[in-house]
Amino acid sequence: MRFFSATVDPTALDRAAAYPADGPVAALTAEKIREEVDANRFRPEWIWLAEDEGGEVLARALWWGRADSERPIALDCLQVRSSVADPVAVAAGLLEAGHAAFGARPLYNLSLPADWTSRSELTEAVAWRRETGLRTGLSREIQRLRYEWTRAAGVPEASVRLTFREGGDEEFLEAFVRVSAGSLDEATRDELRTKDARQLAEEDMEFYLDCPGERSWWRLAELPDGTLAGLAVPSATPYNRNVGYLGVVPEQRGKGLIDEILGEITRFHASEGAERITATTDTTNVPMAAAFDRANYEVTEIRVILEAPRAA
Known part of the structure; x- marks a missing residue:
C-alpha cells in the first residue's frame, strides 16, 4: 500500500477529486473540492491518497483549514472503497502518513444526518471510522448538533x-x-x-x-x-x-x-x-x-x- 499527498505529481489532485466515492457517508463532489482548493481551504499537501500495487486509489483523506492556516484544522473527509476488506488498516495508515507530515493530529469532523443512529449502514460506517480514530490518536469523541435558521x-x-x-x-x-x-x-x-x-x-x-x-x-x-x-x-x-x-x-x-x-x-x-x-x-x-x-x-x-x- 502506498500513501502519498497530492503534491507528488500534476495528476494527483485530479485523481483525488475524481475518486469514485461509495458508501453511505455523503461525499464532496469534485466541483466542491476544486472550489475549496481555489479558496486555499484544501491544499495539495493536505490531500492524501492510498493506492494499491496496481495503482488503484482505495482511499482518500481531505484535511481542511482556513485560507490563512499554517496547518490543517480538521479532517473533513475520510473514505475507503467498500471493496476493501480491512478499511481500518487502510484508513489508519493514511491518517498516520498525514499526521507525520503535518506534525500534528487535527480533529476529524464527521458530518452525519440527524437520524444516523437508526440506520445500520451509517452505524457501521461510523464504527470503522471510530476504530481508525483510536488507532491514530483521535480517541476522544464529542457529538455536536448543527442547527440552521432560515427566513x-x-x-x-x-x-x-x-x-x-x-x-x-x-x-x-x-x-x-x-x-x-x-x-x-x-x-x-x-x-x-x-x-x-x-x-x-x-x-x-x-x-x-x-x-x-x-x-x-x-x-x-x-x-x-x-x-x-x-x-x-x-x-x-x-x-x-x-x-x-x-x-x-x-x-x-x-x-x-x-x-x-x-x-x-x-x-x-x-x-x-x-x-x-x-x-x-x-x-x-x-x-x-x-x-x-x-x-x-x-x-x-x-x-x-x-x-x-x-x-x-
Missing part, C-alpha cells in the same frame, strides 16, 4: 428585558471570563482544566476576531439597571452567517435570558440580509439545544468529532 422560521421580536450595546475589549474580556464559569460546553470545560478563565477568554476573543465576522457586531447584554447579563457575539464562517458565541453570567441563569440573547443575534443577522444562520452546540449542552429549538432553529446534521485527548 421561514421568522425573525424574533426584540428583547423586553435586556438592552444591548457595544463595549470595549476589556469589557468583553471580562464578560467572556464570567460566562465561562459553569459552562456546559465541552471545549470550554476542557480548556478550564489546564488554564485560568482569563487566559481562555483572551483565546476565545482572538478566535472570534479571526473569524470572518466583524468586531463591530459584538454586543453586551444588560439588565435595565446596567447589570451585565451576558454577551452576544454574532459571527460568520466562510460559507454562512453564524451564531458564534453567546452566554449568560451565572447569577442570571435560569431566567430564560438565553432566548433573548439568541434572538438578538438572529435579528442582527436577519437585518443584514442573511437568509441562513448556522450554529452548533454539544449534545450534552441540553439548555443551549433547547434554546435553539425554541428559536425555530432546525437540526440539519450531527457532527461526530474525534480528536486527540486534551492534556490533563
Whole structure:
C-alpha cells in the first residue's frame, strides 16, 4: 500500500477529486473540492491518497483549514472503497502518513444526518471510522448538533428585558471570563482544566476576531439597571452567517435570558440580509439545544468529532 499527498505529481489532485466515492457517508463532489482548493481551504499537501500495487486509489483523506492556516484544522473527509476488506488498516495508515507530515493530529469532523443512529449502514460506517480514530490518536469523541435558521422560521421580536450595546475589549474580556464559569460546553470545560478563565477568554476573543465576522457586531447584554447579563457575539464562517458565541453570567441563569440573547443575534443577522444562520452546540449542552429549538432553529446534521485527548 502506498500513501502519498497530492503534491507528488500534476495528476494527483485530479485523481483525488475524481475518486469514485461509495458508501453511505455523503461525499464532496469534485466541483466542491476544486472550489475549496481555489479558496486555499484544501491544499495539495493536505490531500492524501492510498493506492494499491496496481495503482488503484482505495482511499482518500481531505484535511481542511482556513485560507490563512499554517496547518490543517480538521479532517473533513475520510473514505475507503467498500471493496476493501480491512478499511481500518487502510484508513489508519493514511491518517498516520498525514499526521507525520503535518506534525500534528487535527480533529476529524464527521458530518452525519440527524437520524444516523437508526440506520445500520451509517452505524457501521461510523464504527470503522471510530476504530481508525483510536488507532491514530483521535480517541476522544464529542457529538455536536448543527442547527440552521432560515427566513421561514421568522425573525424574533426584540428583547423586553435586556438592552444591548457595544463595549470595549476589556469589557468583553471580562464578560467572556464570567460566562465561562459553569459552562456546559465541552471545549470550554476542557480548556478550564489546564488554564485560568482569563487566559481562555483572551483565546476565545482572538478566535472570534479571526473569524470572518466583524468586531463591530459584538454586543453586551444588560439588565435595565446596567447589570451585565451576558454577551452576544454574532459571527460568520466562510460559507454562512453564524451564531458564534453567546452566554449568560451565572447569577442570571435560569431566567430564560438565553432566548433573548439568541434572538438578538438572529435579528442582527436577519437585518443584514442573511437568509441562513448556522450554529452548533454539544449534545450534552441540553439548555443551549433547547434554546435553539425554541428559536425555530432546525437540526440539519450531527457532527461526530474525534480528536486527540486534551492534556490533563
